[in-house]
Amino acid sequence: xxxxxxxxxxxxxxxxxxxxxxxxxxxxxxxxxxxxxxxxxxxxxxxxxxxxxxxxxxxxxxxxxxxxxxxxxxxxxxxxxxxxxxxxxxxxxxxxxxxxxxxxxxxxxxxxxxxxxxxxxxxxxxxxxxxxxxxxxxxxxxxxxxxxxxxxxxxxxxxxxxxxxxxxxxxxxxxxxxxxxxxxxxxxxxxxxxxxxxxxxxxxxxxxxxxxxxxxxxxxxxxxxxxxxxxxxxxxxxxxxxxxxxxxxxxxxxxxx
Amino acid sequence: xxxxxxxxxxxxxxxxxxxxxxxxxxxxxxxxxxxxxxxxxxxxxxxxxxxxxxxxxxxxxxxxxxxxxxxxxxxxxxxxxxxxxxxxxxxxxxxxxxxxxxxxxxxxxxxxxxxxxxxxxxxxxxxxxxxxxxxxxxxxxxxxxxxxxxxxxxxxxxxxxxxxxxxxxxxxxxxxxxxxxxxxxxxxxxxxxxxxxxxxxxxxxxxxxxxxxxxxxxxxxxxx
Numbered sequence: 001x002x003x004x005x006x007x008x009x010x011x012x013x014x015x016x017x018x019x020x021x022x023x024x025x026x027x028x029x030x031x032x033x034x035x036x037x038x039x040x041x042x043x044x045x046x047x048x049x050x051x052x053x054x055x056x057x058x059x060x061x062x063x064x065x066x067x068x069x070x071x072x073x074x075x076x077x078x079x080x081x082x083x084x085x086x087x088x089x090x091x092x093x094x095x096x097x098x099x100x101x102x103x104x105x106x107x108x109x110x111x112x113x114x115x116x117x118x119x120x121x122x123x124x125x126x127x128x129x130x131x132x133x134x135x136x137x138x139x140x141x142x143x144x145x146x147x148x149x150x151x152x153x154x155x156x157x158x159x160x161x162x163x164x165x166x167x168x169x170x171x172x173x174x175x176x177x178x179x180x181x182x183x184x185x186x187x188x189x190x191x192x193x194x195x196x197x198x199x200x201x202x203x204x205x206x207x208x209x210x211x212x213x214x215x216x217x218x219x220x221x222x223x224x225x226x227x228x229x230x231x232x233x234x235x236x237x238x239x240x241x242x243x244x245x246x247x248x249x250x251x252x253x254x255x256x257x
Numbered sequence: 258x259x260x261x262x263x264x265x266x267x268x269x270x271x272x273x274x275x276x277x278x279x280x281x282x283x284x285x286x287x288x289x290x291x292x293x294x295x296x297x298x299x300x301x302x303x304x305x306x307x308x309x310x311x312x313x314x315x316x317x318x319x320x321x322x323x324x325x326x327x328x329x330x331x332x333x334x335x336x337x338x339x340x341x342x343x344x345x346x347x348x349x350x351x352x353x354x355x356x357x358x359x360x361x362x363x364x365x366x367x368x369x370x371x372x373x374x375x376x377x378x379x380x381x382x383x384x385x386x387x388x389x390x391x392x393x394x395x396x397x398x399x400x401x402x403x404x405x406x407x408x409x410x411x412x413x414x415x416x417x418x419x420x421x422x423x424x425x426x427x428x429x430x431x432x433x434x435x436x437x438x439x440x441x442x443x444x445x446x447x448x449x450x451x452x453x454x455x456x457x458x459x460x461x462x463x464x465x466x467x468x469x470x471x472x473x474x475x476x477x478x479x480x481x
Binding site: 123126127129130131133134137139143146147150151153154155157158161162164165166168169 | 404407411412415416417421424425427428429431432435436439454455458461462465466469473476477480
């Protein structure tokens with residue numbers, strides 16, 4: 001029913017809070033302003049970590065869905081993890097798009113540009129919004145898990161195709177700062193530290209939220225089962241006493257003919 | 258019976274129903290044509306905009322018509338317990354998938370022929386390389402039919418099927434729309450050496466969607 005023991009979860013929660021506060025301090029005061037972009041560049045310490053968490057979350061959804069589909073590892077835990085992770089992923093994709101838009105306005109002069117990475121992220125957002133819509137359709141848990149797992153894998157398999165097609169279509173985005181192999185991390189010192197701190201803080205936040213969402217999903221399922229059991233019990237208790245139809249039949253046998 | 262025979266049996270059944278009910282001819286094709294006319298209302302026909310954006314408008318129309326075709330392909334299975342009969346038929350689920358996809362592809366191809374004539378006449382487009390256009394359309398159509406059939410069965414049996422399919426399908430089909438549109442722009446221009454990456458994208462997506470469909474159709478059909 002739970003991913004982590006309560007003590008671990010509490011420790012994780014506190015670690016997340018500490019890391020986020022440290023990130024805020026470093027991001028707003030610790031790191032120097034960018035030589036060209038000035039203070040606007042500080043949005044990077046949120047934008048890049050949220051994008052990272054979004055990708056991580058969708059990766060986890062894909063792995064959990066595959067584990068659910070694989071007969072030997074099939075368990076409801078994977079379905080719940082997949083659903084919880086996708087919800088966090090959609091939230092963080094939306095945050096990435098919004099933060100990127102806020103950053104793009106002062107730096108590029110526009111809220112939105114039809115650049116490859118932006119378009120891919122937007123398509124990613126819609127892919128998983130569809131997945132969440134599918135998950136929300138009421139169905140038997142097993143049927144829903146199967147449908148959702150297959151849909152998650154289709155979406156995941158589609159991501160590289162979307163990426164390459166959009167990449168060929170157009171490219172304008174600035175090069176990635178840390179992961180670009182040709183530039184060999186042209187961001188250094190406190191700025192690099194802050195960025196890594198951001199990645200750490202948001203990863204902790206992701207794990208914490210995943211645990212909480214997982215617990216909620218388990219409780220929801222429990223409640224549904226409980227309500228169903230109660231309804232059945234009530235129905236069975238009601239069947240013991242004769243209803244008006246059976247009574248009239250027993251009093252007047254001709255009526256039933 | 259082997260896979261191909263079973264698949265053609267399935268496709269034959271769907272196309273026979275189609276030939277008798279004429280939903281494609283009486284409803285889907287007129288829908289496509291009126292959409293082309295509406296595009297001319299929305300975009301000024303006098304400034305040559307229509308000719309420039311014709312490939313995009315064409316493929317958007319096909320994508321919308323695909324939604325109707327999927328809905329139709331699964332509404333014929335939901336009547337009279339036909340989906341139970343399908344499950345009991347003993348046909349290989351992969352063959353059922355291929356057959357249904359093939360039937361949708363044939364209907365779409367028919368619509369594409371009519372709409373191409375429509376685009377050439379109404380939007381005043383002249384095509385330089387017809388062969389390239391046909392190649393791109395062929396691969397894109399099979400890909401769209403595959404992914405449509407897959408999401409159709411995924412959502413079949415759900416009460417929200419008709420609203421759920423578009424939200425699932427359109428983002429996944431985005432690369433096909435992109436590839437087919439760019440390929441058609443290039444085919445109309447005639448500089449086809451630039452067009453092969455797009456044919457590649459279309460080919461890879463079609464292969465991927467068909468493979469996933471063949472693998473997962475059986476277990477999805479059980480739930481429908």
